[in-house]
């Protein structure tokens with residue numbers, strides 16, 4: 678068997694096009710422009726690339742982008758003042774504080790200062806609780822992107838056997854919550870899981886969010902399974918730096934029914950879902966219907 682390639686790049690472009698069409702409609706019919714504020718503290722090179730990319734894509738879908746770049750030695754009070762300002766600003770529907778923050782800043786405190794209704798990353802403790810209790814929440818972008826890809830490929834996830842490898846607050850746990858919400862039977866695996874290959878082999882859905890290059894090999898995958906590889910790992914190969922996932926693509930693709938590549942799988946979905954979340958936040962703030970197909 679050769680797996681079908683799940684083209685996350687094309688799917689993300691489609692999500693952005695749907696967001697752009699709904700943004701245009703919002704402007705025309707309601708006179709409302711969704712706005713996303715991104716806060717970057719310090720000069721971390723990877724974070725700068727992400728923030729630039731987020732700003733560019735926000736503008737491309739017709740939303741307003743507010744970028745706040747603060748020096749690395751910014752104190753907590755200054756950052757919290759900025760967040761309070763953004764919470765109160767009616768033009769801003771989504772607020773994202775780029776992580777990681779410099780070590781002298783308490784990330785939990787800062788994230789929990791964001792108005793939960795504007796917390797488009799879905800990391801605020803209220804959104805975590807709302808998701809866990811099956812209530813309307815802002816959902817973390819990467820797991821939301823994985824969910825969209827799975828629903829598109831499989832239709833209903835009800836009753837399906839899913840394994841999520843990784844239990845981080847950013848990917849693994851919310852991913853498991855979302856699958857559970859769609860009535861999948863969910864196993865969460867982690868570094869202490871016994872017989873991991875055996876656990877993974879039983880799953881129809883495998884989501885790998887580990888951060889270990891090519892750990893999941895083809896002999897771990899059940900025939901026909903759908904494999905979502907969240908991992909982004911830079912490794913040296915043949916004298917070049919290359920990007921690989923947590924799944925060994927070649928061997929897994931020989932067994933799986935469908936698989937996301939790295940790059941070009943889950944990666945592009947994250948920003949697309951950030952834009953979808955901003956539109957959702959804007960719709961909710963204005964008492965309008967949720968954007969169809971763009972929420973959990």
Ligand code: NDP
Nearest residue numbers: 819843844845848867868886887888907908909943944947
């Ligand atoms: P974390 O490091 O926070 O979590 C990794 C998880 O993997 C932990 O729960 C850990 O278990 C588990 N783990 C580690 N080693 C093993 C092992 N040998 N066997 C089984 N489980 C193991 O990572 P993140 O969740 O933040 O990220 C995971 C990956 O996804 C990374 O490659 C990251 O770059 C990528 N990522 C990609 C995004 C995208 O946009 N596509 C967005 C976010 C992340 P334990 O808890 O027991 O330590």
